[in-house]
Amino acid sequence: MLNAEFVAVIQVLVYAGAIMVLFLFVLMLLSSKDSEQYVNKWSVGKILAGLLSLGIFIQIAGLFTANELQLGSKGEYPLEVVEEVGSITLIGRLLFTDYILSFEIIAILLLVAVIGAVVIAKRRFQ
């Protein structure tokens, strides 16, 4: 267990509650009748894509299973502290002290994204 119950709840809320509903709304508005046109017929590109992603996977897996990975210096929140105080308390404390500037910037970003989406989707084309 990773003791990240806040992340789990946020993930379910955002992805099942917001993003999936958004995708379903867009799929409802867009009608894609024939699925034939989406088949990639260029088989050399398929092989290249497979080889490239296999290479990326080998690189990432090699990096993740390397022995040097375990040598990082430990932080100040061991399992006992997280279980005693609770991860939500710790995240909130960090978010409103050390990362307050990032928090404000991300709030502005979300506002800009919502306004931009309304402006882009509202425009009518002839």
Place this chain on the structure above:
Amino acid sequence: MIPIEHILLLSALLFIIGVLGVMLRRNVIVIFMSIELMLNAVNLSFVTFARSLDSMTGVVFIFFIIVVAAAEAVVGLSIILSIFRTRKTLNIDEFNLLKW
């Protein structure tokens, strides 16, 4: 207790599924879902590293990544919607307005 290598390998596998989806599929909505899958794979490795290094910074970063992913989904889907109005297709090979 699950060893962290297994979780990290799962995250690498999810990332590769996303990469393959972006490269092989032609439907722009499926490509968009694959991008979300890659962001979530990164989230999974962030939370694993945060736990294994006794740090809380990775979990705070996940918060920021989720917000950026949500903003990207909102703007991207509205762009797809407005391109679909002019082009009447979802095939990404037809979206060549910026090509000269």
